[in-house]
Amino acid sequence: MMGRHAKQNELWSEPVNLARRIPADHPLRKLRETIKLQFVPEEVAGAYGRKGNVSVDPVIVMKMMLLLFWDNVRSERELMRIIPLRIDYLWFLGYGLEDEIPNHSVLSKARRRWGAEVFARLFRQSVAQCLEAGLIEGSKLHTDSSLVRADASLNSVVAVTLAKLEESAEEEPAKRSGGGGGPVNQRHRVATDPDSTLVRHASGKSYPSYKSHRALDDKAGVITAVQTTAGIRDDGAELSHLIAQHQENTARKPRAVVADCKYGTSANFIALAGQGIRSHMGDLRSRLRNHHQSGIYPAERFKYDEGRDTYKCPAGRLLYRHHFNRHRGYYDYRTQPGVCGRCALAAQCTRSKAGRSLNRYPGHHLLERARLQSHGPAARRDRKRRQWFQERNFAEATTQHGFKRARWRGLAKQTIQDQLIATLQNLKILLRRGGFGHFVLGELLQSCHMALRVIQTDFQLFAKVIYT
Numbered sequence: 300m301m302g303r304h305a306k307q308n309e310l311w312s313e314p315v316n317l318a319r320r321i322p323a324d325h326p327l328r329k330l331r332e333t334i335k336l337q338f339v340p341e342e343v344a345g346a347y348g349r350k351g352n353v354s355v356d357p358v359i360v361m362k363m364m365l366l367l368f369w370d371n372v373r374s375e376r377e378l379m380r381i382i383p384l385r386i387d388y389l390w391f392l393g394y395g396l397e398d399e400i401p402n403h404s405v406l407s408k409a410r411r412r413w414g415a416e417v418f419a420r421l422f423r424q425s426v427a428q429c430l431e432a433g434l435i436e437g438s439k440l441h442t443d444s445s446l447v448r449a450d451a452s453l454n455s456v457v458a459v460t461l462a463k464l465e466e467s468a469e470e471e472p473a474k475r476s477g478g479g480g481g482p483v484n485q486r487h488r489v490a491t492d493p494d495s496t497l498v499r500h501a502s503g504k505s506y507p508s509y510k511s512h513r514a515l516d517d518k519a520g521v522i523t524a525v526q527t528t529a530g531i532r533d534d535g536a537e538l539s540h541l542i543a544q545h546q547e548n549t550a551r552k553p554r555a556v557v558a559d560c561k562y563g564t565s566a567n568f569i570a571l572a573g574q575g576i577r578s579h580m581g582d583l584r585s586r587l588r589n590h591h592q593s594g595i596y597p598a599e600r601f602k603y604d605e606g607r608d609t610y611k612c613p614a615g616r617l618l619y620r621h622h623f624n625r626h627r628g629y630y631d632y633r634t635q636p637g638v639c640g641r642c643a644l645a646a647q648c649t650r651s652k653a654g655r656s657l658n659r660y661p662g663h664h665l666l667e668r669a670r671l672q673s674h675g676p677a678a679r680r681d682r683k684r685r686q687w688f689q690e691r692n693f694a695e696a697t698t699q700h701g702f703k704r705a706r707w708r709g710l711a712k713q714t715i716q717d718q719l720i721a722t723l724q725n726l727k728i729l730l731r732r733g734g735f736g737h738f739v740l741g742e743l744l745q746s747c748h749m750a751l752r753v754i755q756t757d758f759q760l761f762a763k764v765i766y767t
């Protein structure tokens with residue numbers, strides 16, 4: 300039988316409540332109930348004048364920025380185009396059917412005006428909400444990083460002369476510290492987004508890039524620290540910042556840090572052991588040994604004499620403290636000149652013509668203790684878990700929130716992008732793991748209220764019929 304659509308006149312004839320069209324389990328309904336944006340107007344009040352045109356409500360602007368990443372909408376222009384077409388978006392933003400949707404430029408203007416702090420506070424608040432819901436245990440931390448392609452074409456990469464390179468190194472020492480980056484990014488500069496750097500990705504191709512560093516709490520995978528840097532930045536150099544941010548955001552000190560061997564540098568091992576934190580990170584030295592030092596005596600074959608501050612090598616010769624490497628922060632130990640050249644074991648001991656050398660850091664006992672922890676069964680178990688635990692978090696950010704491609708240019712804006720995505724991922728964990736009990740209760744009460752009203756109306760009708 301052919302069906303015919305009956306006209307729905309009630310939409311235009313009587314007040315309607317379109318909120319009923321948003322299902323109780325709609326993710327945006329849950330998000331709206333959970334997210335707390337009351338602080339935004341107060342936080343950005345200083346960025347607005349007292350006279351002139353009235354701005355769009357900052358809470359709505361913030362919600363629009365969240366929507367951009369929530370559904371990975373292609374562009375801000377596209378978002379403004381689809382808002383009037385979607386009842387759930389209108390409801391989430393608090394707009395009516397006839398309200399005028401602002402121009403897409405309000406979002407970029409707001410970002411410029413507000414600065415990064417309001418987004419950092421938004422992220423911190425998401426961590427605090429997860430903490431309150433009991434989703435953060437705080438004692439075990441997983442850290443990792445991922446490259447993000449900058450919004451810059453390969454055509455905008457220009458070769459840098461040596462003079463320019465030295466100039467930029469003086470201007471931006473922080474960006475170039477940490478020992479990261481190979482010859483590719485040292486010889487090139489990205490003209491359209493100078494904060495990004497040319498970095499080789501896993502695919503083998505090089506792109507202008509940023510790097511997003513994250514720390515995840517072990518209990519439910521809540522992101523407790525986010526740091527954004529140029530793509531050249533070494534992972535290990537960001538570990539201390541991530542731990543400090545985690546402690547600040549959760550008020551809890553981690554007992555163990557789990558990470559791959561890019562973080563397992565001697566400096567990090569010593570720093571963690573010094574703070575009483577267990578190192579469950581891969582050991583970078585083991586990887587380097589596989590690559591560069593296979594087939595020669597490992598450092599363990601050399602015995603250290605604390606009283607004389609010397610090492611004894613497998614041939615029974617002594618290695619003395621030679622010099623302090625200020626860049627790497629260790630003492631270099633060597634034999635007397637010419638000793639290694641005359642040694643029968645030289646082929647198994649060194650490939651250097653200058654002879655064998657050993658490194659010893661101040662606080663070497665801490666390093667040895669941390670390395671032992673890193674090779675222990677608990678650390679190996681944690682690193683195995685980390686493979687899916689951390690990767691799942693990055694995979695969700697990539698496939699659902701457009702994490703792998705920078706929407707805007709400049710380090711400050713990329714930081715905002717990372718914080719918005721991390722905030723959404725934390726809120727999703729909160730929604731999934733029962734952080735919206737108040738929402739379920741509210742829905743239940745609303746349903747009971749509606750049911751009572753129906754019963755009341757039916758009873759009145761029934762009484763009317765009996766009476767007549």
Ligand code: SF4
Pocket residue numbers: 612613614615616634638639640642643644645648649654655
């Ligand atoms: S090469 Fe030098 S350090 Fe190595 S075993 Fe011979 S003397 Fe000792």
